[in-house]
Amino acid sequence: MRRWSPVWIxxxxxxxxxxxxxxxxxxxxxxxGPVVESPGNLPxxxxxxxxxxxxxxNLEFSGPDLTxxxxxxxxxWSARSKGSFRFDAPSRRxxxxxxxxxxxxxxxxxxxxxxxxxxxxxxxxxxxADGLTLSAGPGQTFALKQARVEPGTWKVIGEGSVxxxxxxxxxxxxxxxxxxxxxxxxxxxxxxxxxx
Amino acid sequence: xxxTVILWAATVxxxxxxxxxxxxxxxxxxxxxxxxIYATDVEVDLATGVATLTGNVRVQIKGAYDATMTxxxxxxxxxxxxxQVISLDAQGPVNLDVLTKGADGKQFRVxxxxxxxxxxxxxxxxxxxxxxxxxxxxxxxxxxxxxxARYDGDTLTVDFKHNKIKLTQAHxxxxxxxxxxxxxAGTKQ
Numbered sequence: 001m002r003r004w005s006p007v008w009i010x011x012x013x014x015x016x017x018x019x020x021x022x023x024x025x026x027x028x029x030x031x032x033g034p035v036v037e038s039p040g041n042l043p044x045x046x047x048x049x050x051x052x053x054x055x056x057x058n059l060e061f062s063g064p065d066l067t068x069x070x071x072x073x074x075x076x077w078s079a080r081s082k083g084s085f086r087f088d089a090p091s092r093r094x095x096x097x098x099x100x101x102x103x104x105x106x107x108x109x110x111x112x113x114x115x116x117x118x119x120x121x122x123x124x125x126x127x128x129a130d131g132l133t134l135s136a137g138p139g140q141t142f143a144l145k146q147a148r149v150e151p152g153t154w155k156v157i158g159e160g161s162v163x164x165x166x167x168x169x170x171x172x173x174x175x176x177x178x179x180x181x182x183x184x185x186x187x188x189x190x191x192x193x194x195x196x
Numbered sequence: 197x198x199x200t201v202i203l204w205a206a207t208v209x210x211x212x213x214x215x216x217x218x219x220x221x222x223x224x225x226x227x228x229x230x231x232x233i234y235a236t237d238v239e240v241d242l243a244t245g246v247a248t249l250t251g252n253v254r255v256q257i258k259g260a261y262d263a264t265m266t267x268x269x270x271x272x273x274x275x276x277x278x279x280q281v282i283s284l285d286a287q288g289p290v291n292l293d294v295l296t297k298g299a300d301g302k303q304f305r306v307x308x309x310x311x312x313x314x315x316x317x318x319x320x321x322x323x324x325x326x327x328x329x330x331x332x333x334x335x336x337x338x339x340x341x342x343x344x345a346r347y348d349g350d351t352l353t354v355d356f357k358h359n360k361i362k363l364t365q366a367h368x369x370x371x372x373x374x375x376x377x378x379x380x381a382g383t384k385q
Contacts (some may be wrong), residue, residue: 136242137242139278140242166240166247166274166278167245167274167275167277167278168278168280169231169233171238173238183241183242183243184239184240184241184242185239185240185242186237186238186239186240187237187238187239187240188236188237188238189236190234190236191233191234191235191236191237191238191249192232192233192234193231193232193233193238193247194230194231194232194233195230195231195232195281196230
């Protein structure tokens with residue numbers, strides 16, 4: 001019977017160890033999952049790292065863009081950030097800075113520029129704040145402090161020093177609701193229309 | 197001593213005694229004027245340019261003359277070009293207060309109200325107040341001849357372009373100052 005030489009035994013052990021190391025490494029990587037990163041592959045701030053499986057359904061990152069799709073895979077809205085997006089797993093919120101958000105759903109179109117955006121993953125609600133302007137078409141540009149987009153109806157509900165130029169009227173109000181479907185704007189609070 | 201003339205009629209047309217500015221200025225009540233509209237709730241139909249204002253609505257216009265309309269609800273319609281308000285439709289009770297600015301220094305105050313509804317058209321410059329309409333036209337102390345008239349009727353039509361008031365089912369009460377009595381124009385019945 002042929003005896004194994006020490007060289008052969010050492011070689012086999014080395015190969016087994018190498019295979020084990022590779023398998024262990026792959027399993028570890030699979031357990032961690034793909035890391036959700038901010039656009040431009042900027043490093044995420046310290047904190048819990050999210051798995052791809054924790055992202056809301058139909059929400060995806062692609063470079064500096066964040067896109068919400070419907071069940072058929074059609075884009076409902078997309079946001080582009082000059083800064084970064086961040087998914088915070090514990091609070092299940094995606095935050096973005098210096099963003100331009102666009103709703104494109106059939107004939108509906110709305111555009112929001114804001115310094116801060118937040119997506120509540122649980123509800124699908126999108127919130128905006130700081131330096132916010134909303135445009136729903138020609139002559140329909142609003143400035144206000146904060147707004148949220150209601151999922152499903154896609155109404156924009158905003159408040160805080162609402163300003164709007166409607167024809168020859170400069171309009172101010174405490175709050176507003178813009179219905180992009182019905183092409184209606186509702187203003188509440190101390191509403192003042194001023195024409196020169 | 198003042199003389200009082202009382203008149204009942206089915207329809208009455210009367211000079212408004214307004215001393216309005218002449219020329220195109222009087223044709224620009226909203227367009228070319230300063231307009232302020234206050235409300236607590238406004239709904240705008242972007243497709244039609246119609247705004248429905250509710251909650252202590254107050255429309256103030258300053259131009260050829262100062263006018264204020266108040267009502268619980270007013271519907272304002274903008275032109276297609278959105279450069280002027282074509283019409284105001286108010287649901288009662290409606291109050292309309294107008295202070296004229298005559299080139300000759302004469303001033304008159306028109307205070308009108310109605311219980312049902314009122315409309316104002318910028319194109320025709322006619323305000324129509326319906327339902328228990330009442331108007332008082334008063335010459336202010338600065339006017340040379342202090343006159344006042346009270347108009348009551350079912351429907352009150354105020355024509356700002358031609359300085360006329362028209363009433364249906366009317367009751368008119370006119371008080372004229374002694375100076376006005378001397379003028380043949382002041383004795384209208």
